[in-house]
Ligand SMILES: Nc1ncnc2c1ncn2[C@@H]1O[C@H](COP(=O)(O)OP(=O)(O)O)[C@@H](O)[C@H]1O
């Protein structure tokens with residue numbers, strides 16, 4: 001039995017941390033055994049990436065995040081999928097396409113570095129208007145140097161531009177504007193999409 005792998009990415013403030021637990025509960029209610037996780041992971045490499053993003057830049061951060069990803073896949077994600085779990089991951093490869101490029105790493109390098117990473121069955125890409133994200137981040141507080149420079153515009157634009165590259169690289173993307181949905185409505189839209197995908201997979 002093989003499970004389903006769903007990832008959620010998007011600029012800071014689009015609602016990833018808010019939505020993931022709600023989405024997990026909704027998918028459990030729909031009968032799935034959900035394994036909730038995140039990247040950077042809670043393993044040793046992930047903790048270094050999360051806690052020390054101001055010490056690591058460019059190539060070193062790109063490689064640290066990718067090393068954590070391969071360890072996370074081998075130790076946690078693939079085993080959970082093999083047990084038939086629905087793995088729900090807060091940030092994955094799409095975040096690297098955007099954040100590492102904003103950090104000065106050439107896109108082609110990021111694509112090649114992440115080419116061996118298992119593709120998700122569904123890659124949810126959250127977006128929202130930059131002015132709304134800036135207001136949400138001002139209210140919530142920033143979590144990393146990527147959120148410090150006061151404008152979400154470049155990150156939002158890069159996610160937009162790279163959506164087609166992600167699709168080309170084997171990521172089945174589903175884009176959702178979190179500025180147009182309450183967290184509950186966003187969860188409903190993603191759950192609907194995931195259920196349709198699951199029925200299609202089972203029919204094949
Ligand atoms: N769909 C939404 N509608 C309105 N506010 C939201 C929505 N999703 C998240 N928020 C609010 O925006 C802020 C940032 O959300 P958060 O989940 O921390 O974003 P991220 O994890 O993507 O950085 C939080 O204060 C949260 O309450």
Ligand SMILES: Cc1cn([C@H]2C[C@H](O)[C@@H](COP(=O)(O)OP(=O)(O)O)O2)c(=O)[nH]c1=O
Pocket residue numbers: 012017039040049050053061065091092093094095096097099100143144145146
């Ligand atoms: C997943 C991922 C994270 N990161 C970095 C960005 C952030 O500085 C840091 C932590 O991610 P983030 O999700 O922003 O942290 P939080 O859960 O506190 O909001 O990891 C990358 O640089 N590339 C990646 O692919």
